[in-house]
Amino acid sequence: MPGEHFVVPPHWEWYILLYFFLAGISGGAFVIGTMLRLWGSPADAAASRLAFIVSFPLLLLCPILLTIDLGQPTRFWHMLVDVGSGTPVFKAYSPMSLGVWGLTLFGLFSFVMFLAAVGEGGYLRWRVLAGAGRLMGSALGKVFMVIGAIFGFFVAAYTGVLLAVSNQPVWSDTWTLGGLFLASGLSGAVATILLFSRGRRDAAVTDGKLMEADRYFIILELVLIALFLITLGGVVSKVLGGGWIILWLVVLIGTLVPLIAEWRPTMRRQLPPVVVPVLVLVGVLALRAVIIFSAQA
Amino acid sequence: MATQPVGFFTDTTLCIGCKACEVACKEWNGLPNNPLEFRGSYDNTGQLDHANWRHVRFVEQAGTSQDKPIAWSMMSDVCKHCANASCLEVCPTDAIVRTEFDTVFIQQDVCNGCRDCISACPYGVIGFNSNTGTAQKCTFCYDRLQNHLKPACATACPTQSIKFGPLDEMRQTAAARLDTLHQQGVSQARIYGDKEYGGLHALFLLTDKPEAYKLPSTESAVLPSRNNIPGYLTATVTAVVAAVAGLIAFRRRGEAQP
């Protein structure tokens, strides 16, 4: 049973919400791109490329959001380098410290795979990109992707652990947030890829598989939401009370409607094709919003 | 004074709520005035934050008789300079350091205003100064300590509710005072800070349970890092389940090898 809290909130608000949202989708998209490449058929190569191409630009926005949220944005680098000694600052037990390093390294993997995907797809006919493109099919490329995907999982999940490693009500009263943000980030990543695959016949052939994966991710997310609410004990009223219930309704619509629509093609065909992915993305955003804001209210 | 661990011992039974400590702290540290506002209480400071490093908390409780409808307890609150400090644990820039006096200090030229320490401090001590863009709190008058001076608050306190000295000495003083009060029949008197977070450098003598003074109980006084392993473990299990889900959804179904 969580104890009583006498803390003040850190006022992590809109920039942090957007960062958590984009980090989940970027990390998730890289993971999906890798899984499609490892386990999918040759026909899934285009969707896999699309996943890598989506991942990197979204990731680029993350450090921008994090930096403008700082009180002293020009000191962003203090998280990487010790001001006094010039040595790297790394604290494994501080998720913010670990996260900055994770984000930096993931950025490297995401950038290389972005170039490789552009090269393989022939979207830019530069020789260096063609070389990078050949990486995608090689054994070395697969090892590279798998390592990058581990960082992708991390970037999508650690934001939940970052909230938990505090003494704030709600956040520190549950062990579920890392898993929950990961599951919803993966679902959001599928939705983003589905949105971008519209009108691209080569990538759209994988839509069915992506929707099947999304169903599993949504089920995982719903299980984790239930565990989240159960583990909060008496503090649960803080996230369910007041106006927050409206955001939970958005979360429910953003999970249950896509789950049913992706299961039942007859229902899906009655909806305009963008509706399901957009609902998923709104739900992913609402989930993070309700967790971030309700705890600090 | 040799550089040995220092401590405060704040005896709430002696506090008269005069706020001399708050004023002395603001004067010495050049902290801004608080905006004038009516808070429905003599406590017009409200909370510890970037501009209030001492806060005289007025605890109003129902009195014991008709003559005394309200019972007051006053406590001059401050950063606890925890031995195991939650703020220091999470700070990603190492702006928060432990000084040669074993106190906890935020280096203003290193802090980048990420506010992770604010989310970690279990006592709601740290405030964000939007003018400097940094996190700020009590420095234990680090500059005064380096010059062999008592912290300003302890110097100003007219009733010696705030005592300052070597930490061991403060622990002994607190234990002796507790004995005296128990002998006088004040059975509810207790020391806060000897067990919490590996021992606080600001000990308090309370006459009610800690929660009445907005201090977490000994059982609730836990470090943020307790949630690292459960958090990452759940994320790892989720990642494995998601990978299996991906394998099931994306696997080749009688399609040709690439």
Ligand code: SF4
């Ligand atoms: S009371 Fe809060 S700010 Fe002070 S040392 Fe402890 S955790 Fe840090």
Ligand code: SF4
């Ligand atoms: S706000 Fe400053 S002192 Fe606090 S955790 Fe961030 S860098 Fe450290």
